[in-house]
Amino acid sequence: MTSRRFNKLAARVGFWGLVALVVVVAVFPFYYAVITSLKPSGDLFRVELWPSTWDLANYVQVFTQRSFIQAIFNSILVATSVVFIALLLGITASYALGRVRFRGRSTVLLVILGVSMFPQVAVLSGLFEVIRALNLYNNPGGLILSYTIFTLPFTVWVLTTFMRQLPMELEEAAIMDGATPWVTITKVFLPLMWPAMATTGLLAFIAAWNEFLFALTFTLTDSQRTVPVAIALLSGGSAYELPWGPIMAASVIVTVPLVVLVIIFQRRIVSGLTAGAVKG
Amino acid sequence: MTSTVNDSAPAAARPVSGQYRSTKVRRQRVRAAWTFLAPMLVTLALVAGWPLIRTFYFSFTDASLSDLGNVFFIGLENYLVLDDGRWYGVLADPVWWRSVWNTFFFAIVSVSLEVVFGVIVALILNAEFKGRTLVRAAVLIPWAIPTIVSAQMWAWMLNDQFGIINELLMTLGIIADPIAWTADASYSMWAVIMVDVWKTTPFVALLALAAMQMLPKDCYEAAEVDGIHPVRVFFRVTLPLITPALMVAVIFRLLDALRVFDVIYVLTSNSTSTMSMSIYARQQLVEFQDVGYGSAASTLLFLIIALATIAYLYLGRKQLNLGGDA
Numbered sequence: 001m002t003s004r005r006f007n008k009l010a011a012r013v014g015f016w017g018l019v020a021l022v023v024v025v026a027v028f029p030f031y032y033a034v035i036t037s038l039k040p041s042g043d044l045f046r047v048e049l050w051p052s053t054w055d056l057a058n059y060v061q062v063f064t065q066r067s068f069i070q071a072i073f074n075s076i077l078v079a080t081s082v083v084f085i086a087l088l089l090g091i092t093a094s095y096a097l098g099r100v101r102f103r104g105r106s107t108v109l110l111v112i113l114g115v116s117m118f119p120q121v122a123v124l125s126g127l128f129e130v131i132r133a134l135n136l137y138n139n140p141g142g143l144i145l146s147y148t149i150f151t152l153p154f155t156v157w158v159l160t161t162f163m164r165q166l167p168m169e170l171e172e173a174a175i176m177d178g179a180t181p182w183v184t185i186t187k188v189f190l191p192l193m194w195p196a197m198a199t200t201g202l203l204a205f206i207a208a209w210n211e212f213l214f215a216l217t218f219t220l221t222d223s224q225r226t227v228p229v230a231i232a233l234l235s236g237g238s239a240y241e242l243p244w245g246p247i248m249a250a251s252v253i254v255t256v257p258l259v260v261l262v263i264i265f266q267r268r269i270v271s272g273l274t275a276g277a278v279k280g
Numbered sequence: 281m282t283s284t285v286n287d288s289a290p291a292a293a294r295p296v297s298g299q300y301r302s303t304k305v306r307r308q309r310v311r312a313a314w315t316f317l318a319p320m321l322v323t324l325a326l327v328a329g330w331p332l333i334r335t336f337y338f339s340f341t342d343a344s345l346s347d348l349g350n351v352f353f354i355g356l357e358n359y360l361v362l363d364d365g366r367w368y369g370v371l372a373d374p375v376w377w378r379s380v381w382n383t384f385f386f387a388i389v390s391v392s393l394e395v396v397f398g399v400i401v402a403l404i405l406n407a408e409f410k411g412r413t414l415v416r417a418a419v420l421i422p423w424a425i426p427t428i429v430s431a432q433m434w435a436w437m438l439n440d441q442f443g444i445i446n447e448l449l450m451t452l453g454i455i456a457d458p459i460a461w462t463a464d465a466s467y468s469m470w471a472v473i474m475v476d477v478w479k480t481t482p483f484v485a486l487l488a489l490a491a492m493q494m495l496p497k498d499c500y501e502a503a504e505v506d507g508i509h510p511v512r513v514f515f516r517v518t519l520p521l522i523t524p525a526l527m528v529a530v531i532f533r534l535l536d537a538l539r540v541f542d543v544i545y546v547l548t549s550n551s552t553s554t555m556s557m558s559i560y561a562r563q564q565l566v567e568f569q570d571v572g573y574g575s576a577a578s579t580l581l582f583l584i585i586a587l588a589t590i591a592y593l594y595l596g597r598k599q600l601n602l603g604g605d606a
Contacts, residue, residue, distance in 0.1 A: 015407070022401055023418045029478070030421055032444060033433045045442040085323075093320040096313035108317060115328045117589055119539035121558040122582035125338050125565055125575045126331025129348050149327045156320060175305060181312035210426040212542040213558070217566055228428040232546050244436050251429040262424040263417045273483070274490040 030255065037248035044245055058249035067222040068250060071230035075254075078140050078226060079208040082147040083201045089148075090155035090200070091193065095185050097156065098163030099171060109160075116153035120213050123149065131218055138220040146214045151204040158203075158272060162196035163189065199272035202265055206258060227254045332582070338575035345569040358576035370576045378552055379560040380584075386469065386544075386556065387537035390476045391530060397477065398484025398529070399522075403514070405485065406492045423482035431546035434475045438462055465553035472544055472554050476537070484529045491525030492518065531592050538585055557581045 036044070040055035062068050097105060127146055128137075136142035166189065174184045215226045225233075231250050234243060262269060339358055341351040360369040370376050405416055422430065437444050438461040446458040461471040495518065503513045541558040548554045550563055561581060565574030 015404075015409075018400075019404055019409070019415060022404060023415055025478070026418050026422055026482070029430070029433045029437060030425065032437060033429075036436065047442065047444050047447040089320045089323060092316035096316040100309050100313040102310040102313050108321070111324070114589070115324055117535050117585065118328060118332075119558065119578075119581050119585050121539065121541065121561045122335055122578045122585075123328060123331035124335070124562065124578060125343075125571045126334030127327065128345075128571075129334055130326065130331055132348070146327060148323055152320060152323060181309055181316070185316075206424065210428070212428055212545070213562070216545075217562070228426055228542070231432060232428050232542075244439075247432055248436065251432055255425050255429050258424045258426070259421055262420050266413075266417050266420055269420070270486055270490070273486055 030259070033248045033255075034252050037245060037252050039245065041245050058245040059253070061246050062249045062253065067225070068230055070223050071225050071227045072254070074140050074224065075209055075227040078143045078147065079205050081140075081144045082151050082208045083204045085144070085148060086151040086155040086204050087197055087201055089152060090159050091190070091197065092185060093156045094159035094163045095181070095189060098160040100181075112153045112156055115149065116157065118149065120149070124213075124217060127214075128217070137218060138224050140224065142218045143211075143215055143226065146218060147208050147211060150211075151208060154207070155200050155204055158200045159193070159196060162193065166192055195268070196272075199265075199268045202261065202269065203272050206261075209254075209258065335575045335578050335582075338571050339579045341572050343571040343575070345566065345571050348571065351572070354572070358573045359580075370573065370580060375552055375555065376557075376560060376577060376580075379555040379557050382469065382554060383538055383540065383556045383558075386473060386476070386540060386554075387534055390473045390480075391533045391537055393473070393477045394481050394484045394533060395526060395530060397481045399488050399519075399526070401481060401485035402488035402492055403518075405489050419482050419485060421482075422479050425479070427479065427542045428546055430479050431475055431543045434471070434478070435462060435547055438471055462547050463551075465551070468548050468551065468554050472547055475543055475547065476540070479543075480533060480536075484526075484533065487525055487529040488522055491522040495521055531589075535585060535589065538588065539581070557584075 035049075035051050037058050038054050038056070039051045040053055040057060043051065043053060096102075097109060127149075131137050131142040131146065134142075134145070136145060170188050170192075171184060174188050179187070210228060211226075212228045212232070215229045216232070219225050219229065222230075227250075231247065231254070234247050234250060338348075338351070340353055340355060342354050342357075343351040356369070358369055360367060360371040362368075401419060405412060405419070425433075438446075440446065440458050440460040440463065443458075443461070445461070446455070449455045450458070459467055461467050499517055500513065503517065539558050540556045541562070544554050544556050544559055550559065550567075555563075557577065558581065561574050561577035563574075564570050564577055568574070
């Protein structure tokens with residue numbers, strides 16, 4: 001009896017130890033970035049888990065750089081525009097794919113899936129040419145255009161799965177009343193699709209906010225860069241002395257909104273991710 | 281996701297009711313469907329289809345970044361050419377083959393680790409305990425952090441002189457001297473893998489958790505009544521049942537890992553010991569301005585990933601049919 005109780009206790013301790021380990025591993029790097037960003041530059045190279053002195057100098061330095069403010073603005077502009085376009089094109093496309101049976105639908109679905117599996121480098125030179133031809137090089141417009149390559153297939157895919165789950169009777173009633181497909185979408189489905197659109201939009205926003213390869217390749221000057229590129233290219237005078245304080249401050253600034261969004265909408269995000277993968 | 285395209289598609293859009301099959305309403309609906317699809321298809325053609333064709337085309341030319349309009353067709357010279365008794369081209373470049381090896385090594389090792397850790401984390405989150413929502417939120421944090429930012433954070437923690445990892449390992453007496461994690465060729469690939477595993481394990485964990493929560497409760501109750509050890513239950517019941525969902529996560533992650541770019545670019549930049557295929561192609565394209573040669577590398581990368589996808593779709597469908605689902 002006692003050994004059994006001991007085993008039970010050991011299992012509980014082991015379980016909570018595992019939980020603690022997972023939480024520490026998940027959170028610590030971010031925590032360390034936060035405290036590094038709050039240290040004065042003199043203390044930067046002393047390893048400690050709790051800073052002895054606090055200092056906002058790194059944040060002041062980052063926020064007084066015009067190019068960083070501009071980068072935040074560019075990122076917001078690009079990500080929101082991409083989300084808007086992807087949702088607009090995605091909602092109509094997902095109605096067609098989710099509610100109407102027509103020849104060629106599986107092919108369209110396969111094409112969408114194929115594009116979402118695409119290695120982005122494979123289109124780099126061709127896309128570069130397109131962007132230059134449209135006069136969008138070194139311009140947020142070029143990024144908005146190129147980001148549809150990964151946001152659009154994803155949005156269509158997830159919205160299609162959500163669209164399929166809506167009951168058939170709704171549409172039947174609309175058809176009986178003589179509603180055209182456009183009216184059916186805007187009046188019947190759109191009000192019901194808001195939660196799904198919020199989820200998809202959020203995930204597309206995160207993807208666009210984090211994108212790096214296109215942003216690095218299709219922009220040239222500081223004033224047109226997005227946040228990830230600005231952070232990757234933040235460097236001091238020499239390659240050996242990176243300005244770690246400001247880098248960590250900038251990292252924290254762009255990450256905090258995302259972490260807050262994720263914590264608030266974690267249920268939605270989980271359902272969106274699994275709808276895109278498991279149920280699809 | 282991939283394997284179920286054809287299985288779930290026919291069931292998806294049942295005709296609203298039998299009576300209006302091939303009537304005016306139905307024709308109108310099909311026409312509307314194509315109208316609704318058109319803007320999306322045109323956009324995808326503009327940003328994906330056409331650029332892909334152009335990349336294939338450039339790979340047979342001597343195009344350079346500064347002058348894309350004026351190009352000469354040079355056949356397969358970017359891929360492989362014999363000149364003066366020596367082979368040139370992407371396929372003859374040891375750095376390319378190194379990057380192919382690196383990419384596959386990175387993809388297979390990091391995805392395997394992510395699956396193992398992801399399942400463990402999912403098992404934890406699947407248990408009922410106080411503060412589960414909080415733990416789940418904490419687990420999601422690495423996923424929410426931009427790859428560039430997580431690469432920078434880890435670069436700082438792995439810093440050879442002032443990094444906390446070296447400090448910790450030295451205090452514990454595991455290593456005697458600081459390790460140059462990102463610069464030393466024998467450690468840098470592992471540093472990259474570690475950062476990637478840290479960032480993407482949450483994704484695998486969420487998919488595994490979603491699969492676990494759909495499992496029927498009664499076989500667990502039966503197992504408990506019979507006094508079967510939980511580890512045995514995991515390997516005999518849980519694991520086989522969540523394997524289809526895990527396979528989806530694996531293929532997603534594999535395809536993602538095969539095109540890896542940003543984490544390597546920030547952690548180790550263009551060092552050959554960690555260079556991936558994407559890094560190689562972009563370096564040729566942008567830094568060396570050699571669009572022809574870079575496009576050849578991009579085309580090869582595309583073909584490799586396409587082959588992997590087709591193989592998966594083929595195997596996935598076969599497996600699904602065997603499972604008696606179809």
